[in-house]
Amino acid sequence: MNHLLFSFFACLTGIAALGVILSRNTVNAAMCLLLCLGGVAGLFVRLDAFLLAFLLLLVYAGAVIALFLFIIMLLDVRGQQRPSPRGLKQTAGLIAGAVLLAAVVGFIARLESQGGTAGSAPVGASLKLYADQLFTVYLLPVQVIGFLLLIAMLGAIALSRRTPPAA
Amino acid sequence: MITASLNAYLILSAVLFAIGFLGVLIRRNTLVIYMCLELMLVAATLALVAFSHYNRTIDGDVFVFFILTVAAAEVAVGLAIIVALFRQRQTIEVDQHDALKN
Numbered sequence: 001m002n003h004l005l006f007s008f009f010a011c012l013t014g015i016a017a018l019g020v021i022l023s024r025n026t027v028n029a030a031m032c033l034l035l036c037l038g039g040v041a042g043l044f045v046r047l048d049a050f051l052l053a054f055l056l057l058l059v060y061a062g063a064v065i066a067l068f069l070f071i072i073m074l075l076d077v078r079g080q081q082r083p084s085p086r087g088l089k090q091t092a093g094l095i096a097g098a099v100l101l102a103a104v105v106g107f108i109a110r111l112e113s114q115g116g117t118a119g120s121a122p123v124g125a126s127l128k129l130y131a132d133q134l135f136t137v138y139l140l141p142v143q144v145i146g147f148l149l150l151i152a153m154l155g156a157i158a159l160s161r162r163t164p165p166a167a
Numbered sequence: 168m169i170t171a172s173l174n175a176y177l178i179l180s181a182v183l184f185a186i187g188f189l190g191v192l193i194r195r196n197t198l199v200i201y202m203c204l205e206l207m208l209v210a211a212t213l214a215l216v217a218f219s220h221y222n223r224t225i226d227g228d229v230f231v232f233f234i235l236t237v238a239a240a241e242v243a244v245g246l247a248i249i250v251a252l253f254r255q256r257q258t259i260e261v262d263q264h265d266a267l268k269n
Contacts, residue, residue, distance in 0.1 A: 010179050017183055017206055021190030026198050033202050036183075040209050043176070047220040052231055056212075059235050064205065064242045071246050072198060075253050093192030101185035108177050133229050145236045152240035159247035 005046060013039030030068045037061050051127060176217035183210035197249050197259040201242070208238050 016039060019032030037060045044053035134142055183206060190203030212231045219227025253259055 006175065010175070013179065014182055014186070017186040020202055020206060021186060021194060021199070026196060029199050029202055033205065036206065037209065040213055043179075043213060044216055047176070047216050049216050049220065049228055049231075052212075052216060052228055052235075055232070055235055056209075059239055060205070060209070063239060067242060067246055068198065068202065071250065074250065075198075075259060090193050093189055096192060097185050097189035100188055101181060104181035104185070105178055108174055108181065111174070129225055130228065130232075133225055134232070138229055138233075141233060145233055149236065149240055152244050156243045156247040159244070159251050 002046070006043070009039045009042040009046065012036075013043070026072050027069065030065055030072065033068075034061055034065050037065070051130060173217055173221040177214055180210045180214040180217070183207075183213065195260050195262055197252070197261055197264075200261065201245055201249070205238065205242070208234060 013036050016032045016036035020029045020036065023029045023032060037056060041053040041056045041061075044050075044056060187203040187206035187210060190206065191200050194200055194203065212234050215227040215231050215234070219225065219231075249259060252264065256263060258264075
């Protein structure tokens, strides 16, 4: 049952990810990304990271995908993509992707043959433990991240002004 | 307790990352390239959560929390840049953004 769930979510994630890069229509790509994120959230639940699964759905599916869809509608560039020529660039991209995948999978397979990973015992990443870590060990990163969000907000506002300031 | 091994998660993460990488290289629509960047980030978070689970620590999970925040900020600024570029050039194809060429 457990393995079945993993296989289901893994297949869902992989196929949806392929859909992102293969679909012509940008809206379809965004929807495939949404599906892919749903699959990853399911995998997070299987890894006992319930809070992260919830956050992933909230932040990515709720905010980021919605933002993408808004921008797609705002720019209104659907169907303008010409069929890409099977040129040097595509071939290079395919080869580079395949090499990357082979390298990483080969590395992981070698780890397994050396008898690496031990069995698991889930540590339920409880909310209390999480908050405790965030407010003690990771207090400074939390502050920095908050500041980063402020800067990003200011940057987005500055970028989206109609007349750019004469810098 | 029988679970899918850590390697399965890592291989899935590698596959997701490779797909995202491939998408960045072969697509020319800026928005799709951006989605592929997000795909690569999610692949990295999946690997982190899997490591964190199988090593019985919480550090990886906390790090994923930060990655999510940075990704949200990145999307906001990046999409603002894409909109600004579209206003300037009336296109979002990367091939057309060649103002610095030559």
